[in-house]
Amino acid sequence: MRQNAFPLANNRLLRLLPLLVIVGLLLGACDKVKEVVPDAIKPEPKLAAANFHLGTVTAVDPQNRSDSAQKANEEAAKVLALMNAFYSAAFLDPAKWEGGQHPDLAPLFTAEAQPGVAANLTSLAMSDLSDKIESVESGVQNVDRLTMFVDEDGSLPVGLASVSFEAVAQPEDGGDEVTIRHAASYWLQRDGDGYRISAFTADLKAGAE
Amino acid sequence: MTHPSRPLLRRASIAGTVLFSMVIGLVWWTLAPIFGRAEAAETVGISKVAGAEWRPELGEPLFIAVLGTDVRSGPPGGGGGRCDAIHIVAINPQQKAGTILNFPRDSKIAGYTKVNAACTGGVGPMVQALSSATGIPIQYYVTTEFTHFTNLVNDLGGVDVNVPYNMRDSFSGADFRPGVIRMDGRAALAFTRNRHDTPRGDFSRTDNQGLFMLASLAKFRAEAADPHRIFDYMQAGRRHLKTDVPINEVIKLLLLARQVDPAAVKNITINGSTGSSGGASVVFLAPGDTYNRVKDDGIY
Numbered sequence: 001m002r003q004n005a006f007p008l009a010n011n012r013l014l015r016l017l018p019l020l021v022i023v024g025l026l027l028g029a030c031d032k033v034k035e036v037v038p039d040a041i042k043p044e045p046k047l048a049a050a051n052f053h054l055g056t057v058t059a060v061d062p063q064n065r066s067d068s069a070q071k072a073n074e075e076a077a078k079v080l081a082l083m084n085a086f087y088s089a090a091f092l093d094p095a096k097w098e099g100g101q102h103p104d105l106a107p108l109f110t111a112e113a114q115p116g117v118a119a120n121l122t123s124l125a126m127s128d129l130s131d132k133i134e135s136v137e138s139g140v141q142n143v144d145r146l147t148m149f150v151d152e153d154g155s156l157p158v159g160l161a162s163v164s165f166e167a168v169a170q171p172e173d174g175g176d177e178v179t180i181r182h183a184a185s186y187w188l189q190r191d192g193d194g195y196r197i198s199a200f201t202a203d204l205k206a207g208a209e
Numbered sequence: 210m211t212h213p214s215r216p217l218l219r220r221a222s223i224a225g226t227v228l229f230s231m232v233i234g235l236v237w238w239t240l241a242p243i244f245g246r247a248e249a250a251e252t253v254g255i256s257k258v259a260g261a262e263w264r265p266e267l268g269e270p271l272f273i274a275v276l277g278t279d280v281r282s283g284p285p286g287g288g289g290g291r292c293d294a295i296h297i298v299a300i301n302p303q304q305k306a307g308t309i310l311n312f313p314r315d316s317k318i319a320g321y322t323k324v325n326a327a328c329t330g331g332v333g334p335m336v337q338a339l340s341s342a343t344g345i346p347i348q349y350y351v352t353t354e355f356t357h358f359t360n361l362v363n364d365l366g367g368v369d370v371n372v373p374y375n376m377r378d379s380f381s382g383a384d385f386r387p388g389v390i391r392m393d394g395r396a397a398l399a400f401t402r403n404r405h406d407t408p409r410g411d412f413s414r415t416d417n418q419g420l421f422m423l424a425s426l427a428k429f430r431a432e433a434a435d436p437h438r439i440f441d442y443m444q445a446g447r448r449h450l451k452t453d454v455p456i457n458e459v460i461k462l463l464l465l466a467r468q469v470d471p472a473a474v475k476n477i478t479i480n481g482s483t484g485s486s487g488g489a490s491v492v493f494l495a496p497g498d499t500y501n502r503v504k505d506d507g508i509y
Contacts, residue, residue: 178255
């Protein structure tokens with residue numbers, strides 16, 4: 001008669017095996033379980049504020065009038081407002097990205113310059129990254145250098161702002177945070193009581209650091 | 210006593226366990242994406258580099274009359290003098306190229322025995338004379354006089370000019386050897402006024418004035434790599450030139466000029482011969498097809 005060396009163990013193992021398999025599979029899957037939160041109850045992304053700071057302001061006046069520097073500083077406040085509006089729409093406020101189209105940007109440019117916005121959106125704004133980024137926080141917002149021209153009649157019709165901007169963005173997929181650096185020079189043309197952008201150069205870099 | 214079906218039960222139990230495990234595994238695999246299982250795959254990081262430079266296009270070719278009067282001291286373009294520097298600068302914005310057309314001051318054109326006299330009535334009559342003689346539509350003018358030209362060059366720190374031959378002329382004060390010279394305002398005025406010690410007199414003088422303009426363009430391009438330096442040129446221009454180019458067009462022209470290689474601008478002196486008319490020494494121009502080559506696209 002053939003004898004089973006481990007009769008009792010085999011029976012218990014056999015009975016326990018399905019349970020062990022289930023427990024093992026569940027344990028293996030546990031660490032991969034991710035809480036899925038419906039969009040409706042997701043917390044709103046933190047809105048980063050646009051708050052540009054002013055560096056050097058230079059008034060260029062062929063007549064060297066004594067009040068030119070003061071005039072340039074007064075106009076600088078309008079340039080800061082323009083940059084705040086630009087970078088809010090371009091990088092800081094996801095609600096303004098509109099699927100990467102950034103419709104609030106074009107009105108900040110002269111009519112002549114607006115075709116240049118659409119053609120260069122990938123260099124001017126979040127654009128093709130907008131569907132990959134959940135939120136943005138900015139640490140550097142500077143108008144490093146502003147030059148304003150004072151014309152013969154004392155008006156300030158044109159200027160040039162060189163700007164540096166840095167931010168940290170959180171990707172939608174929970175991946176590594178992304179550092180965004182944007183350096184640009186904007187030619188400014190007087191429009192009514194303020195300024196619009198008439199020409200520009202821009203360099204954008206985004207990536208994990 | 211062994212149950213006759215026990216081995217069969219054992220085999221069935223093992224088979225059932227294996228089958229059950231497979232079913233559980235299949236269900237788990239199917240439901241895994243809900244639990245984020247698929248995201249165990251490594252994500253590709255976000256990375257981007259982009260750059261752009263944009264300026265408004267000027268569109269059609271531009272033609273600008275560039276004039277220098279022989280007034281020694283006075284407001285630029287103030288009138289009352291004769292034009293010793295007479296040029297049409299043609300710019301093709303699309304091709305980033307152009308032509309400088311140089312006219313001897315004694316040219317007998319447009320009803321003038323010597324066209325430089327047209328400036329005594331102001332810039333307008335001179336621009337009209339050039340336009341009617343050449344068929345070239347001139348949109349703007351730029352003018353200056355001796356003192357302001359000198360101060361313009363000094364304000365900008367001088368211009369490096371490649372002097373083409375020896376010059377020694379007591380009338381103008383020109384005293385140069387061939388080669389590149391950093392010219393201050395006084396030297397620049399002497400170089401552009403000299404006609405007595407040149408191979409072809411006034412033809413050479415007007416040709417050298419074109420050379421000086423090209424040297425100035427090269428200087429501007431080098432310095433305007435920092436765009437804020439453009440304001441230095443605007444300031445010097447406002448102080449020492451008179452022009453009817455609107456300020457916003459000035460910006461467009463300067464931004465274009467940053468991209469124009471001086472080698473893409475031809476310096477052309479209108480051919481002709483000296484002679485006499487009514488007792489006056491004049492130049493009879495022989496432009497050939499020069500005007501026709503330039504008037505449509507600004508390119509010779």
